[in-house]
Amino acid sequence: MYRENDGGNRSAQLTLDSLKLQTGGDGATPRAHEETRLYHVEVAEGExxxxxSSIPHRFTFRDVLQANLDGSGGKDHSMIVVKKGTKDTYLNYHTTDTKNKKLSRLIKENRKAKWYAHRV
Structure with a gap:
């Protein structure tokens, strides 16, 4: 949450819904929604x-993807988007120094995982 910003608002909050992945063929398209709230400085009674506002979230270079792989509820793995292809999103992560791993492959390998996207 951002506080004391200069737009006549007291604070701004951006949240991202849990990631849903649409798979098909040899690709995976991440789908989520960002919700932004701009809190007013002074609020009149009844206002x-x-x-x-809510908009679709599209992965971009440097976004972060986290996963709960074991069902514990915590986020136990983090990855960074390094490339967007026409059919897939590619990620790097430190576990065994993995580079350019297809998101669709990660999903197939971790079918029970919950995924969380973060805009950077």
Missing amino acids: PEFES
Whole structure:
């Protein structure tokens, strides 16, 4: 959450829904929604405390993907988007120094995982 910003708002909050992946053929397309809330500095009685908007989240270079692989509820693995292809997203991560791993392959290898995307 950002606080004391200069837009006439007290704070801004960006949240990202849990990632859903659409797979097909040899590719995977991540789908999620970002929700932004801009909290007003002064709120008159009966007026809303914030404005909100929701937009689709599209992976871009340097975004971070985290996974809960073991069902424990915690995020136990982090990866970074290094490339977007026409059919797939490619990730790097430190476990065994993996480079350019296809997201679709990760999903097939970890079918029970929950995925979380973060815009950087």
